[in-house]
Amino acid sequence: MGFEPPQRLVRALGETYGDTAAAEWLGQLPELTDGALSAHSVSLDRVCAPGGRSSIVLLVHRTDGTPGVLKIAPPGASPALERAALAHWNGWGAVELLAAPDAAVPEEALLLERLHHEVSLRSLPEAKALLEAAGTVRRLWVDPPAGHPFETVAERTARQVEPMRLAAARDPELEPLVSAALAAREELVRESPELFLLHGNFRQSKVLSGERAPWLAVGPEPLTGERAYDLARLVRDRVEDLIASPGGAATARRRVKKLAESLEVDQARLRGWTLFRAVESGTRALTAGRTQDGELSLEFAGWL
Numbered sequence: 001m002g003f004e005p006p007q008r009l010v011r012a013l014g015e016t017y018g019d020t021a022a023a024e025w026l027g028q029l030p031e032l033t034d035g036a037l038s039a040h041s042v043s044l045d046r047v048c049a050p051g052g053r054s055s056i057v058l059l060v061h062r063t064d065g066t067p068g069v070l071k072i073a074p075p076g077a078s079p080a081l082e083r084a085a086l087a088h089w090n091g092w093g094a095v096e097l098l099a100a101p102d103a104a105v106p107e108e109a110l111l112l113e114r115l116h117h118e119v120s121l122r123s124l125p126e127a128k129a130l131l132e133a134a135g136t137v138r139r140l141w142v143d144p145p146a147g148h149p150f151e152t153v154a155e156r157t158a159r160q161v162e163p164m165r166l167a168a169a170r171d172p173e174l175e176p177l178v179s180a181a182l183a184a185r186e187e188l189v190r191e192s193p194e195l196f197l198l199h200g201n202f203r204q205s206k207v208l209s210g211e212r213a214p215w216l217a218v219g220p221e222p223l224t225g226e227r228a229y230d231l232a233r234l235v236r237d238r239v240e241d242l243i244a245s246p247g248g249a250a251t252a253r254r255r256v257k258k259l260a261e262s263l264e265v266d267q268a269r270l271r272g273w274t275l276f277r278a279v280e281s282g283t284r285a286l287t288a289g290r291t292q293d294g295e296l297s298l299e300f301a302g303w304l
Helices: 007-017 019-040 079-089 126-140 153-170 172-189 227-235 239-244 248-262 267-287 291-303
Strands: 042-047 056-062 067-072 109-113 116-120 196-198 207-209 215-217 223-225
Touching: 007 019, 019 042, 019 056, 019 067, 019 109, 042 067, 079 109, 079 196, 126 207, 126 215, 126 227, 126 248, 153 172, 153 223, 153 267, 172 267, 172 291, 196 227, 227 248, 227 267, 239 248, 239 291, 248 267, 248 291, 267 291
Parallel strands: none
Antiparallel strands: 042 056, 056 067, 067 109, 116 207, 196 223, 207 215
């Protein structure tokens, strides 16, 4: 089967894995797609565009007419870990797997219930979106399964330290923020107060409208650790609106306080993880040439 993958995905894969590796996987995509459609016994409706930045999303139908979504991701996106997390949540607060996790299907292909991909929490007014987001993420925070394959917050963030230092070495103006973020991380990982299964990439655009439940999370990058880490990306949502607002800095700090209080998370730890994740995201965007995204994240970090 031949089709053109969304350009958003092509650009993101090149940024993440390099143009050569991305082109190699994209070249295999028609064969991977045919195999996944056959293995799951589904028929293709259309490719979802603009789609995500880490996988191709296909709208499909099962033989009984049930609509679904077939998500195909490269190995670097760890689809097996996403499958394991979704299986453990079993539809509680998150999109549901339509194929058993031990089914004889390609590891890189996940068959999921179909949600309204065009309607995320970002379609709601900010206050309502944050309220719904808090209710959704709370459901995801459960004990990880025995013998789970997920890395910890400390392990994931350890890999991000050196690229941040390199970014600061290239641009000395970044050094104060990077040093503050790394110091915050060092203090936070010294002792984690809890160990939950986390979404890992939770934000408003990762919560979609559904039929089975009003709002369900998608696209986890699962890991284990404290809830404050999982909230840190949500704090930075709609950063472009915050930057454009004359009261953006005060609003950002109120958001940290409000989310910490409503979800019973330590406010200082949430601020620390928000700082680290904003600086990490900003330096990574600058390194990839996404200057505007990087500057927005770093300006936000400076408010904290």
